[in-house]
Amino acid sequence: MNPRTRRGNMIIEAAMWIPICTLLLVGMAQIGKITYTYYTLRKTVYSIAQYISSQQAANFCDSADTVIAAGISFGITGTTDNTGTPLITGLTADMIQVTPELFDVTTQSLVNWDTTGCDTAAGGTTPQFIVVSIPNGYLIQPRIPLLPVLDPIPLKPVAKVPYGG
Amino acid sequence: MQRSLWGPVVTRNQNRKRNSQERGGVSIQMLVILVPVLFGFMGFAVDLGRLYLVKGELNQAASAMATAAASQLNGTTQAATAAANAAQSLLDDSLNSASRYNLGSIVIGQASVGLNSGVDPTALFATAQEAIAAAGQPGAVSAADGSTARHVTINLNADAPLLFWSLLSLGQSRHVSIAATAVAGMSAPLCTACGIEPFAIAPIDAGDTTNFGFTPGNAYTLGMQCTGAAPALLAGTTAPRVAYLIVDRYDSGGALLEDQQLFRIGAQGMIPSNPAFACSRINNTENIWATAAVRACAAPGVSQSVQNLLCGLSTRFTTTTPAACSANADLNDLVAAYPADTNSDSITDYPSYDGNSRRVITVAVVDALSTGGAMQVQGFRQFLLNPTPGVDPVANNPADANGRYAALYLGSVMPVKQGRFDGSCGATAGPGKVVLHQ
Numbered sequence: 001m002n003p004r005t006r007r008g009n010m011i012i013e014a015a016m017w018i019p020i021c022t023l024l025l026v027g028m029a030q031i032g033k034i035t036y037t038y039y040t041l042r043k044t045v046y047s048i049a050q051y052i053s054s055q056q057a058a059n060f061c062d063s064a065d066t067v068i069a070a071g072i073s074f075g076i077t078g079t080t081d082n083t084g085t086p087l088i089t090g091l092t093a094d095m096i097q098v099t100p101e102l103f104d105v106t107t108q109s110l111v112n113w114d115t116t117g118c119d120t121a122a123g124g125t126t127p128q129f130i131v132v133s134i135p136n137g138y139l140i141q142p143r144i145p146l147l148p149v150l151d152p153i154p155l156k157p158v159a160k161v162p163y164g165g
Numbered sequence: 166m167q168r169s170l171w172g173p174v175v176t177r178n179q180n181r182k183r184n185s186q187e188r189g190g191v192s193i194q195m196l197v198i199l200v201p202v203l204f205g206f207m208g209f210a211v212d213l214g215r216l217y218l219v220k221g222e223l224n225q226a227a228s229a230m231a232t233a234a235a236s237q238l239n240g241t242t243q244a245a246t247a248a249a250n251a252a253q254s255l256l257d258d259s260l261n262s263a264s265r266y267n268l269g270s271i272v273i274g275q276a277s278v279g280l281n282s283g284v285d286p287t288a289l290f291a292t293a294q295e296a297i298a299a300a301g302q303p304g305a306v307s308a309a310d311g312s313t314a315r316h317v318t319i320n321l322n323a324d325a326p327l328l329f330w331s332l333l334s335l336g337q338s339r340h341v342s343i344a345a346t347a348v349a350g351m352s353a354p355l356c357t358a359c360g361i362e363p364f365a366i367a368p369i370d371a372g373d374t375t376n377f378g379f380t381p382g383n384a385y386t387l388g389m390q391c392t393g394a395a396p397a398l399l400a401g402t403t404a405p406r407v408a409y410l411i412v413d414r415y416d417s418g419g420a421l422l423e424d425q426q427l428f429r430i431g432a433q434g435m436i437p438s439n440p441a442f443a444c445s446r447i448n449n450t451e452n453i454w455a456t457a458a459v460r461a462c463a464a465p466g467v468s469q470s471v472q473n474l475l476c477g478l479s480t481r482f483t484t485t486t487p488a489a490c491s492a493n494a495d496l497n498d499l500v501a502a503y504p505a506d507t508n509s510d511s512i513t514d515y516p517s518y519d520g521n522s523r524r525v526i527t528v529a530v531v532d533a534l535s536t537g538g539a540m541q542v543q544g545f546r547q548f549l550l551n552p553t554p555g556v557d558p559v560a561n562n563p564a565d566a567n568g569r570y571a572a573l574y575l576g577s578v579m580p581v582k583q584g585r586f587d588g589s590c591g592a593t594a595g596p597g598k599v600v601l602h603q
Contacts, residue, residue: 013192024203024207028207028210028211031210031211031214032210032211032214035214035215035218035268036214038218038268038269039217039218039221042218042221042222042225042269043221046225054583055583059435059437060435061435099262101260101262103251103254104504109257109259110254110257110259110260110262111260112260125432125433125434125435125502125503125504126360126433126434126435126436126582128233128251128254129233129254129255129262131260131262133262155268155269156269157269158261158262158265158269159225159229160229160255160262160263160264161228161229161232162229162232162233162236162251162599163582164236164580164581164582164583164598164599
């Protein structure tokens with residue numbers, strides 16, 4: 001076999017392997033990115049839930065309540081007064097939902113904490129659980145060369161912690 | 166010399182006699198050797214990353230379950246069941262908010278394709294040391310019953326799926342079991358307690374730092390302080406009569422009217438965001454609620470403010486508004502917001518109480534009751550409200566002329582929902598709050 005043919009084989013081999021290796025490596029990096037982002041988001045919602053549940057009072061009836069706003073800001077930026085830069089680019093306070101839950105002793109089931117009586121009763125009893133979620137998800141766009149553009153993946157971590165403590 | 170991806174290997178093979186068949190064999194040979202190595206390393210990146218993520222999710226779930234369970238430990242036999250139920254309610258997906266793992270896809274405790282997860286029964290302990298020793302020990306069992314338990318250990322485990330490692334011989338089961346553990350329990354005595362009931366009482370024996378002279382298990386008559394000959398005790402309670410004053414929690418800028426605020430506080434409603442209207446601190450001073458003034462014991466009734474607060478207390482027994490309270494239209498909107506305790510019986514043996522702690526109140530013990538000056542807070546202690554005999558529906562009597570109600574002294578049995586340890590206040594006994602030990 002002359003060296004020229006052998007060189008040709010090498011090029012074909014390389015042409016076969018390089019896309020596969022690139023896909024694997026890039027895919028790995030993308031999975032890493034998604035995993036890391038999810039982990040950070042999960043810690044964010046958990047921090048918010050922990051912060052709100054351990055404050056002496058949060059008014060869940062008022063969407064602009066200072067304690068809840070401070071908790072969300074704490075999770076997103078690490079500062080309660082919203083002066084820091086967001087830890088995750090593009091994560092904003094309006095994406096985050098705080099839902100109190102109550103364990104109804106008469107029906108022995110979990111119910112959403114009733115906010116209908118907020119104006120008069122200020123929500124009645126204290127909730128038992130604080131659920132922090134990102135209802136519409138934090139969208140992350142996987143970018144893999146050679147493949148068509150994939151749909152963004154919504155990451156929707158949920159954290160639920162007991163109120164108090 | 167040529168270089169390709171397999172340069173060194175090809176170089177080695179160049180020393181051998183080559184023909185086209187041998188050369189084809191190099192790629193296959195390389196494939197066989199390199200694929201497992203490659204998958205192994207890919208596994209380190211992808212699978213190990215996911216295992217780390219799953220571990221974090223499980224730890225978070227275990228912490229939330231332990232905290233929820235510990236908050237139910239109120240010193241009754243029933244508390245063991247209540248704690249287990251509270252932990253379980255974090256796995257209840259009826260509102261789509263259960264604790265999940267594997268990027269939030271699998272509810273813990275529910276089987277998924279080839280992946281199992283489970284939570285050990287909630288283990289209860291009297292001391293934090295025992296609870297911490299049981300952490301991470303699968304199958305750890307309770308060493309305390311509900312009445313003595315103060316700490317909770319949660320052990321759980323779940324199978325995390327493997328992607329690349331599942332293609333290797335060591336990961337053929339396609340998953341690996343991951344364990345998580347958490348310990349929570351009642352903390353040291355709080356210096357600042359928030360959201361407690363705004364009653365101030367004086368100690369029977371100021372030298373007794375544990376119980377202030379009260380006897381756990383004794384039912385006392387708590388009555389509004391008044392001038393003149395002290396009124397009689399309620400039936401079934403022991404002497405001495407315990408006089409109380411109402412601590413000022415009035416938020417003049419609040420959305421609710423003053424009588425509504427009193428009712429909400431008595432009913433254990435949401436506490437205001439401002440700590441000044443919600444928290445008491447040991448060694449700090451408190452003043453009385455201005456409109457809850459002291460009257461003569463022989464007067465025909467207590468002030469309207471005291472009655473509104475007692476109306477709030479009655480929601481802990483019944484959802485039916487007592488007649489004395491339904492006259493106040495301001496309160497009617499509020500009544501429906503508060504569920505009654507599941508047990509409204511008169512209790513003499515506290516460990517047998519099987520309600521949901523709605524009737525447990527935490528009050529401030531002050532150096533001496535004073536209507537004019539400041540009262541210094543010495544500590545916080547808990548009572549169980551008992552119904553006043555002869556009242557229908559079963560409840561305390563908000564219309565009582567001296568603001569009396571019966572309450573069983575408990576000591577410091579139950580964690581307070583909110584509070585702080587800020588600074589040193591020298592408290593050696595008193596209720597704590599739920600903290601995560603591990």
